[in-house]
Amino acid sequence: MQTNEVSAAVSNYTQANRPDDVPVTHIVIHSTELSYLDTVRRFQEDHEVSAHDVIRGADGLVTRMVAPENVAWHAGNWELNCRSVGIEQEAYVGEPESFTETMLRSLATVVAQLSQTFHVPLDRDHLLGHDNLCAATPDGQLAMHQDPGRYFDWQGLMKGLWAPVISLGTPQIGEPVVVCVNVADLYQSPDTGAELLTSESLPAWTHQLSYGQRYVCAERSGEWVAIWYNGVKGWCHDPEHTILQGCQGEVIAPNSPHTPIFGMTSAAAKPIATLAAEEQYVAGPLVSQLESRDTNGQFQASFTGQRYYQFYYNHRIAFVPIDTMHLVKKE
Template identity: 35%
Template sequence: MTPKQRTRLAAALATAGALSMTLLGPTTHAGADPVRPDCPRGLACDWIPAAYEQTGDPGDKETYGNYDTSDRPHTNKIRFIVLHDTEEDFDTTLKIFQNPLKQTSAHYVVRSADGHVTQMVRNKDVAWQAGNWYVNSHSIGIEQEGVAVDGAKWYTPEMYRSTAKLVRHLAAEYDIPLDRQHIIGHDGVPPTSASGTRNMHWDPGPYWDWNRFMALLGRPTVPTASARSELVTVSPDFKKNKQEFRDCEKGVDLPVQGSSAVPLHTAPSADAPLFSDPGLHPDGSPGTNCAADWGSKISATQQAVVADRVPGWTAIWWYGQKAWFRTPAHTRTTTPTAGYVVRPRKGRDEVPVYGVAYPEKSEYPADFADQRVGAPLGYTIKAGQSYPGGGEAPTGYFHAPTIDSSRPYDHTYFRGEEKYVTVQIGHRIAFVKASDVDIVRVR
């Protein structure tokens, strides 16, 4: 971190500290009792509430911010934890979440300089953080102070330790598996529809050290299967895995540096085009080395199913196709892994993939107008392909169009009977109907 950044962070620390001292007394929000942060013992943590205010005509659905009240996990189960970066400094992030006109929030914010944690939305409530309402309804969001294209400058040892301690605490409290289908980056959140793919976020980006983080969670990548296992965990050494990416929004090349990301190609050659995510490149154009083009990369600690091998290269199933990446001999780019994979049931040529796990239309009350159902994304799982996953995803839709309204069905969670499971279809997770697939244990 540069001296300028440290100076700015020190100022933010002082401001945030003063503000938290003011607010840590008998603080309430949304008519609640005084709030204490839900943090593990020994973690520096305070409570500063995000805005929950009416900002216009109560009849207008877009007139309040910055989260929704709920009663999780008694209503909607908490199943995922989403890691973000703020793209702002710590103090500015707190102010944004306190401004109801910004229409955004997260449950926690972690400071770069010292790992201090501020909780801003209670875990029982739904923060507006993931860009996917289903994921919002079933997740806890953690913002980490930083700028994704600035590399590891913001991601300090203190931040890694604090975020890991917080995630371990939350995972234990809500029975969330400590794996990469449930502990995801914002870059792992699926769109709700095929048309929304290009609007999804890609933080915390290629310079977040997932190997380091998962080891701090007590889940380091170690071999758990034979060397020729069809399931592998991507595990390049962060410091040695030096990659050249581009900030395409600014039109500049980023410094070559250590990364969690491994480029994916269409053939086993460094000269082959980069993999093209059909959701990001619907015109069929090649993938790019843009930092934001996550379809052309796989990240350390993500799992994949091997589709083919040639000397020095491995192919995996990725968004319905083969994607190749370099696996030189005597390196540990991949680690053989035992686990569960999802395959189409016998007789199925392909299986649709969804970005949500909503009820069927027939499961809503007849007089309920917002009978929301999931539409398939632009990806399918084809016969002969397998993807990591199999964990059950809650089926339900949380309806919250107004602020604490007495309207029928407002702030109601509608459960569905159709069972869905989570899959790692590409860089982002997604959901498939359990009735469409077989879940198979591989070793």
């Protein structure tokens, strides 16, 4: 793997001392939607955006632009910036050929190195696409990016990391399920003529699944499986049970109706949605409430005793205080 270093403008990231001030718990994968050269130039100029690494599509060159101990501005969510390392691929959401095998191999190497350095688990709760990140506020949800998108080879990446999903057979109602294909869509009802769960004009995160994500089986009907997704039952046509399979995981549910969920853990966070009492989701990692800020380019952070579950609410993650949820099924 070829590597080099080109420094991003200091005005495009926050100087920090991770993991001493905040642990790095996530790795976020992007696609540039620009050429490699234009991306590097953009991060060198005063655009208030950056990533830690940029990978060139043609030969897999990895260019480090922000040291991982610093906070790059890549996630569209300040708190997720604080907790993560961001990697840009020279690729385009709508062009499957732009996601080259050479680039994927370099990406796997970089992810493996970061995982070893920061002890980031190699699973889809900790390895996220930009399209898996929630906005910090309810008004920002529809504006969040959709890269790397449906053509990114999550399955190939996880296999390259020797971390494929572990499936446990046919989905059972009330049990966790894992997505075993790169991409699948959800529908409003268990019928071949059914419409997508949401309009095609809305972002993919309102009706799409990707490899390694975990949800709860809510219902079954013939060749169809329903999961709890975005507050409703989304139906997946899966006649051979190759898309959704049973898996390990803890199932959580709200203690009461109208339980708020959040795009960040700060005490100042506003709910991005509420959960009905009957909804169930798979508990992801537990995270501590983080209060952080950038003061003139210097990072300040502290944790409180409040704990949150991270979980897949739709195609994106969300956070919910653990004291507002209860365990339905232990792992």
